[in-house]
Amino acid sequence: MSDDKELIQHQIEYYRARAAEYDQWVNREFRYDRGEEQKKRWMAARKDMEKALADVHPSGDILELACGTGFWTVHLIPFATRLTAVDVSPEMIEINRQKFKDTQIEYIEADLFSWRPSSKFDFIFFSFWLSHVPASHFDSFWEMVRGALKPGGRAFFIDSLMTQESTAINHAQLEKDGKAKRKLNDGSEYEIVKHFYDPAKLEQRLQGRGWTGHVKTTGEFFLYGCLSDSKK
Numbered sequence: 001m002s003d004d005k006e007l008i009q010h011q012i013e014y015y016r017a018r019a020a021e022y023d024q025w026v027n028r029e030f031r032y033d034r035g036e037e038q039k040k041r042w043m044a045a046r047k048d049m050e051k052a053l054a055d056v057h058p059s060g061d062i063l064e065l066a067c068g069t070g071f072w073t074v075h076l077i078p079f080a081t082r083l084t085a086v087d088v089s090p091e092m093i094e095i096n097r098q099k100f101k102d103t104q105i106e107y108i109e110a111d112l113f114s115w116r117p118s119s120k121f122d123f124i125f126f127s128f129w130l131s132h133v134p135a136s137h138f139d140s141f142w143e144m145v146r147g148a149l150k151p152g153g154r155a156f157f158i159d160s161l162m163t164q165e166s167t168a169i170n171h172a173q174l175e176k177d178g179k180a181k182r183k184l185n186d187g188s189e190y191e192i193v194k195h196f197y198d199p200a201k202l203e204q205r206l207q208g209r210g211w212t213g214h215v216k217t218t219g220e221f222f223l224y225g226c227l228s229d230s231k232k
């Protein structure tokens with residue numbers, strides 16, 4: 001557990017320092033450039049997830065956890081009557097805020113491992129966050145999500161499949177040990193949490209904890225799921 005505390009702290013420092021270069025990963029630029037063919041497949045898979053999100057018709061009070069620079073905030077805005085976005089990094093939040101300065105979004109700067117929402121939501125979204133939740137915090141994280149949902153509410157998540165070519169060219173091979181070594185453009189190194197889930201096993205695990213729904217994949221790069229609390 002003390003190890004996890006340290007990893008969580010490194011992870012926060014890593015994302016704070018990475019904020020200005022975060023979009024390079026999404027856009028497949030610089031160290032993440034693996035050629036035009038891969039970029040096409042990556043972008044097509046992201047489009048598939050945008051469609052999957054739209055297909056479940058998010059609505060009402062929406063909460064985005066670990067919002068980052070806003071790659072998914074933009075897809076939540078049209079559906080929300082109220083949008084709340086949480087992230088631990090003020091740098092990430094500032095980039096997000098600048099992108100959507102004409103939109104009413106409530107930003108909360110908080111560590112998701114201690115933050116507890118003060119209201120309830122119809123739809124809770126988190127992308128590329130679950131993989132960064134240490135195994136020791138998996139259950140408490142999902143309990144926090146459960147507690148923050150209104151009756152009939154849903155949680156939607158997107159995350160990474162273990163595809164070696166999704167990471168930067170100068171990163172080590174991805175491993176299944178729940179950790180990853182990351183570098184920033186200036187060469188600084190960080191160790192963070194990174195779990196790669198098998199979609200069927202994750203679905204089973206969540207169903208075993210009282211969630212209804214499915215975990216699917218886009219094939220090569222991503223997994224996603226839409227779940228509701230079967231107890232509510």
Ligand SMILES: C[S@@+](CC[C@H](N)C(=O)[O-])C[C@H]1O[C@@H](n2cnc3c(N)ncnc32)[C@H](O)[C@@H]1O
Binds near residue numbers: 008011072
């Ligand atoms: C991989 S990024 C995902 C960003 C965004 N959801 C996206 O899909 O582009 C992970 C995000 O988690 C945030 N984060 C890291 N540790 C956190 C923590 N303990 N509490 C809240 N947010 C955290 C980072 O600042 C970063 O914005």
